[in-house]
Amino acid sequence: MASLPKPELGVGVFLLKGNKVLLGRRRTAVGRNTFALPGGHLEFGESFEQCAAREIKEETGLDITDIEFLTVTNNVLSEPKPIQLIAILMRAVVADPEQTPVNLEPEKCDGWDWYDWDNLPKPLFAPLETVVLRGFNPFLSH
Numbered sequence: 001m002a003s004l005p006k007p008e009l010g011v012g013v014f015l016l017k018g019n020k021v022l023l024g025r026r027r028t029a030v031g032r033n034t035f036a037l038p039g040g041h042l043e044f045g046e047s048f049e050q051c052a053a054r055e056i057k058e059e060t061g062l063d064i065t066d067i068e069f070l071t072v073t074n075n076v077l078s079e080p081k082p083i084q085l086i087a088i089l090m091r092a093v094v095a096d097p098e099q100t101p102v103n104l105e106p107e108k109c110d111g112w113d114w115y116d117w118d119n120l121p122k123p124l125f126a127p128l129e130t131v132v133l134r135g136f137n138p139f140l141s142h
């Protein structure tokens with residue numbers, strides 16, 4: 001029997017501004033063309049907060065503050081390859097309100113934009129879709 005890959009641990013960040021969240025459409029194979037929070041793999045030894053700050057900096061150039069854990073998701077995807085994704089979802093705000101997001105990894109993302117929480121684009125990346133379907137609200141959780 002072919003062996004299946006070990007689950008992957010990702011960290012996604014709800015970057016909040018007013019009633020908006022920062023999303024980008026993925027260009028990578030997993031979740032291609034879906035709108036996702038900025039985020040990526042946890043690296044060895046990192047805390048969730050460190051991973052959140054590093055991934056946001058690498059992907060958008062933004063510095064974040066008030067980083068908090070919100071919730072966790074568990075998604076099994078079959079396309080384009082079998083993958084199980086555990087996502088630690090955090091929230092944060094931009095440290096300097098004058099700073100704007102830059103698409104620093106254009107091979108991985110179409111570009112970053114702020115979207116109204118009440119009017120999210122479609123389709124959403126599976127972990128984000130999961131929490132939206134749960135009725136989860138990143139602005140209300142503590």
Ligand SMILES: Nc1ncnc2c1ncn2[C@H]1C[C@H](O)[C@@H](COP(=O)(O)OP(=O)(O)OP(=O)(O)O)O1
Pocket residue numbers: 008009010011012013028030036037038039040041042085086087088108125127128
């Ligand atoms: N916003 C997110 N919500 C849930 N899971 C996410 C999110 N962003 C990434 N992941 C998960 C999916 C991927 O399997 C894994 C790696 O993220 P991904 O964005 O594909 O790579 P990356 O290039 O940003 O990270 P790295 O460079 O660390 O591999 O983490």
Ligand SMILES: [Mg+2]
Pocket residue numbers: 038039040059
């Ligand atoms: Mg990423």
